[in-house]
Amino acid sequence: MEHLMACSFANYLCKRHIIRPDYYEVYVYGTELVLSFIITTALVLIAGLVIGEVMNSMIFLAVFILLRRFTGGYHANTYLKCKIISISTFFIAQFSSHAISVRWWMYAVLLVGGNIVIHLLAPVEHPNKPLSDAEKRKFRRFSHVAFSLITISGLSARLLTQLSFDILFFSLLSVIILMTVPKSMKGVVSDEK
16 A cells, blocks of 8 residues: 555656656655554554553654664564554553553663663664664664663652553563564564565
8 A cells, every 4th residue: 555655656746847757766665664654653543542542552652663763673574564563562562551560670670671682782773774883873872861761751750650651661661672573583584675
């Protein structure tokens, strides 16, 4: 679906002489990514609406989008798989936030363990988007700061207000887990583009 819509959009831009025909493939690819992002985000929000957890879906998306931008992680080889994995990850985080009561010490363990994983793995590069050494250092540094600030915010909310944002904990945990998947899949034959 994304590919057909992206091709139509790029064709429109070429016919109107807004872009040169030699940029056609670049615009198709970029448009596919934007459409996939919008659709996946909408699906998670709709899932949150259906189960009556819109705020949790928004917290999940905020954490997931912010951190994954810099940490990287597993990337599915089709848009459909990406949507299925994203929705499944949200539902697992949502279910876990209701099934497991997060204690303050769990945030402390996540803060330390997550930063170790980030230090060792971040950023996990996408096969189609290699990073320079300077970009890797910058993304790793930002990953540490963002992850630490979000984790400390969750811990502070837990200790100071007694409010429970368990979805925040499980959203952070899901980002860390998805960072380890590509490393654990090394050696497995992949048909990634």
